[in-house]
Amino acid sequence: MGYKKIDKDDIAYIKGIIGDDERILIGDFINEEYSHDELSGTSSYPDIVVKAKSAKEISEVMKYAFKHVIPVTPRGAGTGLVGSSVAIEHGIMIDTTLMNQVLELDEDNLTITVEPGVLLMELSAYVEDHDLFYPPDPGEKSATIGGNISTNAGGMRAVKYGVTRDYVRGLEVVLPSGEITEFGGKVVKNSSGYALKDLMIGAEGTLGFITKAILKLIPRPKFVISLLIPFPTLDHAINTVPLIVKSKTIPTAIEFMQREVIIDAEQYLGKTFPDKQSDAYLLLKFDGNSLEEIEKAYDSVAKLCLEQGALDVLISDTEEREDSIWKARGAFLEAIKGSTTYMDEVDMVVPRSSVNEMVTYLHSLQEECDLRIKSFGHAGDGNLHAYMLKDDLNDEEWEKRMNKAMEKVYAKARNLGGQVSGEHGIGFAKKPYLRGSLPEVNLNLMNGIKKVYDPNNILNPHKIAQM
Amino acid sequence: MGYKKIDKDDIAYIKGIIGDDERILIGDFINEEYSHDELSGTSSYPDIVVKAKSAKEISEVMKYAFKHVIPVTPRGAGTGLVGSSVAIEHGIMIDTTLMNQVLELDEDNLTITVEPGVLLMELSAYVEDHDLFYPPDPGEKSATIGGNISTNAGGMRAVKYGVTRDYVRGLEVVLPSGEITEFGGKVVKNSSGYALKDLMIGAEGTLGFITKAILKLIPRPKFVISLLIPFPTLDHAINTVPLIVKSKTIPTAIEFMQREVIIDAEQYLGKTFPDKQSDAYLLLKFDGNSLEEIEKAYDSVAKLCLEQGALDVLISDTEEREDSIWKARGAFLEAIKGSTTYMDEVDMVVPRSSVNEMVTYLHSLQEECDLRIKSFGHAGDGNLHAYMLKDDLNDEEWEKRMNKAMEKVYAKARNLGGQVSGEHGIGFAKKPYLRGSLPEVNLNLMNGIKKVYDPNNILNPHKIAQM
Known part of the structure; x- marks a missing residue:
């Protein structure tokens, strides 16, 4: 690729920019964690890690x-699942976790301005203390908001509230050239030229470095209630979802889960789940500003579920029960990971009317590919997470079966009008599947755009549409 | 620019593609309306107008x-205000108004798939017949949905529901090369590469030709109530808006209006407005699924307004009154236009906390620039429409005063953290102000992206960021 290999002079220069040796790691001082993310199986060390504290520092680096054609990889909390934050070409890694300040809460405009290293859980807690609400709710609460924006993270409340994209009003960005600029702002509407802000969202750190974000908040809903609804079979459960959507009562979240995953979560958390009588569950959440309103909504949905064969409707109206259910749901990924030796994931999204067909297909694949597959996910928005488990397969057998299953799952998703990733992104690990899923002209547009932003291809190379 | 001038061979070839001479206009058969839009003062005739009926026809044209480097201008209903649909370089105009079919209503996925020439009012009526709701509500109901997407149209309900962008799930697009492709789909979430769909939204027909759109619908709110609230002064009215937002009760719409504009609308419509006692009004809308919920919301807001000095709170709970108020509001643009000889508009957007400062500034400008300026707009989302009226000024004097006032308004908007356009777009007429408002690097990125999509610059040239 013709990248310059980092040498002593580079390190000295970067040290000069940062001025604080504590915030620079090289050689053996680079923790193993910086070489990978949470799942993707991608591993590569940067030559130098810079823990930046300001846009200005990032700009100078x-x-x-840019001048010396050295690759740079942005890094938040490293909780990604597809290798977006792995330094494939080594070079410089810029870690933003020290840029973790809430800069302004603007209650007149209902916005919050944050640095990119603020964690999702910190953001949520901060705004809720002010009786406000940041709706996006990805499972991984210790991700940074910069990372959430870079993958257009979704989460469980997307059914009612949408995804991260819907809550980003403005961004400060350091471009690959080092220039600092802004896209969007505190404004609610904007038709002033191409949607550069939107292009940054979901770009997985390949077009620029997010150094500040202005996020939209909404008033915090006063009441939240969840329903845990056991069904005799998964078919029954999932077939009920389009009927709920069609009934014109939109819950905040509609999740589906199976007993085996719940049991994994119980073991992982050392906590008991409120119900295990059934093989399959829907977990619904409702929120709003009056109890009557919520009760009316969940009453009609509960009735509908019972008509469709639900075995029971468990109302979670205490904080304790609410906590135990959603903690379990939040732990599914880690719990499944803990139940096997190694795994790989699919984060496909299909039209929500096709969730049942996809889940049925996943089940049939277990036999066809002789591979254990666990799935759970956002039935209400069509975003399914399927995990293929290595268990005690040898490497060769695992690769063979897993690849076959992956190909088949993505082909099926494509046939159903779906997409490769609903919320985790493409990064490095999912590139072949993106190539198999999008028309070549779309990939060419993406690579053309990348070249406009980053002519020397120094920022997070080999990700998304790049070979 | 090196464009090929349309000749007989070109016309013959295009006639061969379309096969139906009725759908091709040339020379004197091109109606004068095709030479301009609703406001921008830009005028230029295409050499040929093609009334397309399919993506395939558009693709072939x-x-x-593309092969012969002939400029092409997309055209919907021609209701734009900034010259986006004017054929600056002549050449081919493709009119989509015959592509006006609703292709599918998918109640399982709550989406509707439409051709680009469906009018906003047709779309609204169609979905409301199915007890569903398409929230974006720009004032101009006879715009096409393709045009709405191309300007990322906003409208009055943005306070609660967002803008057009928030309701576009997928697009079929003919690229400048003629290739037909798709961005997005029926999926609710999507993190599969760069946001090409979002880039098309608001691109004003410069990156590709929208030939199909999959739109998100929501259940239709069962109840709607409006409040018309007279205040002693405009100051009182507008200063109350941030307090409403801060009170955490979010109305569907918050509009402000002044008596003089109301009187213009009465004259234009020949209909009486329910109240004219005061100089300044807020018009609020609330919707929801229970009357109690709405009443609770508007009670608390009404109380707040009265505490802030409102003279009265008029509840519009009959269809007739609702109709008379919102019809008047919808007619403001045409009414102001009818009250003068010529006008130009500003569609700026500022943080909503700055609306009062901007409106006060607009008032002071009338004197400073010796120019009549009328304004109204979306107080709840910071999107203000200011109209500069020529009245009986001679052309030279008008240009001088109008340009001075424009410069000053946009400079003020910039200082307040605002943007040039909230919902009307940049097109041809607002280019100088976009250039004055965005950093050069942003404009360069826009032009770079344009080049990736359209290397020969044939699709709608001279618009947005292009000189």
Whole structure:
């Protein structure tokens, strides 16, 4: 690729920019964690890690990297699942976790301005203390908001509230050239030229470095109630979802789960789940500003579920029960990971009317590919997580079966009008499937755009549409 | 620019593609309306107008234009205000108004798939017949949905529901090369590469030709109530808006209006407005699924307004009154236009906490620039429409005063953290102000992206960021 290999002079120059040796790691001082993310199986060490504290520092490092054609990889909390934050070409890694300040809460405009390293859980807690609400709710609460924006993270409340994209009003960005600019702002509407802000969202750190974000908040709903609804079979459960959507009562979240995953979560958390009588569950959440309103909504949905053969409707109206249910749901990924030796994931999204067909297909694949597959996910928005488990397969057998199953799942998703990723992104690990899923002209547009932003291809190379 | 001038061979070829001479206009058969839009003062005739009926036809015309470097201008209902649909370089105009079919209503996925020439009012009526709701509500109901997507149209309900962007799930697009492709789909979430769908939204027909759109619907709110609230002064009215937002009760719409504009609308419509006692009004809308919920919301807001000095709170709970108020509101643009000889508009958007400062500034400008300026707009989302009226000024004096006032308004908007356009777009007429408002690097990125999509610059040239 013709990248410059980092040498002593580069390190000295970068040290000069940062001025604080504690915030620079090289060689053996680079923790193993910086070489991978949470799942993707991708591993590669950066030559130097810079723990940046300001857009200005990032800008100066980028300018230097731009001039000398040194690859740069942005990094938040490293909780990604597809290798977006792995330094494939080594070079410089810029870690934003020290840029973790809430800069302004603007209650007149209902916005919050944050640095990219603020964690999702910190953001939620902060705004809820002010009786406000940041709706996006990805399972991984210790991700940074910069990472959430970079993957357009979704989460469980997307059914009612949408995804991260819907809550980003403005961004400060350091471009690959090192220039600092802004896209959007505190404004609610904007038709002032191409949607550069939207293009940054979901770009997985390949077009620029997010150094500040202005996020939209809404008033915090006063009441939240969940329903845990056991069904005799998964078929029954999932077939009920389109009927709920069609009934014109939109819950905040509609999740589906199976007993085996619940049991994994119980073991992982050392906590008991409120119900295990059944093989399959829907978990619904309702929120709103009056109890009457919520009760009316969940009453009609509960009735509908019972008509469709639900075995019971468990109302979670205490904080304790609410906590135990959603903690379990939040732990599914880690719990499944803990139940096997190694795994890989699919984060496909299909039209929500096709969730049942996809889940049935996943079940049939277990036999066809002789591979254990566990799935759970956002039945209400069509975003399914399927995990293929290595268990005690040898490497060769695992690769063979897993690849076959992956190909088949993505082909099926494509046939159903779905997409490769609903919320985790493409990164490095899912590139072949993106290539198999999008028309070549779309991939060419993506690579063309990348070239406009980053002519020397120094920022997070080999990700998304790039070979 | 090196564009090929349309000749007989070109016309013959295009006639061969379309096969139906009724759908091709040339020379004197091109109606004067095709030479301009609703306001921008931009005027230029295309050499040929093609009334397309399918993506395939558009694709074939585009392929031919691409090969021969002939400019192409997309056109919907021609209701734009900034010259986006004017054929600056002549050439081919493709009119989509015959592509006006609703292709599918999918109640399982709550989506509707439409051709681009469906009018906003047709779309609304169609979905409301099915007890569903398409929330974006721009004032101009006879715009096409393709045009709405191309300007990322906003409208009055943005306070609660967002803008057009928030309701576009998928697009079929003919690229400048003539290739037909798709961005997005029926899926609710999507993190599968760069946001090409979002880039098309608000691109004003410069990156591709929208030939199909999959739109998100929501259940239709069962109840709607409006409040018309007279205040002693405009100051009182507008200063109350941030307090409403801060009170955490979010109305569907918050509009402000002044008596003089109301009187213009009465004259234009020949209909009486329910109240004219005061100089300044807030018009609020609330919707929801229970009357109690709405009443609770508007009670608390009404109380707040009265505490802030409102003279009265008029509840519009009959269809007739609702109709008379919102019809008047919908007619403001045409009414102001009818009250003067010529006008130009500003569609700026500022943080909503700055609306009062901007409106006060607009008032002071009338004197400073010796120019009549009328304004109204979306107080709840910071999107203000200011109209500069020529009245009986001679052309030279008008240009001088109008340009001075424009410069000052946009400079003020910039200082307040605002943007040039909230919902009307940039097109041809607002280009100088976009250039004055965005950093050069942003404009360069926009032009770079344009080049990726349209290397020969044939699709709608001279718009947005292009000189």
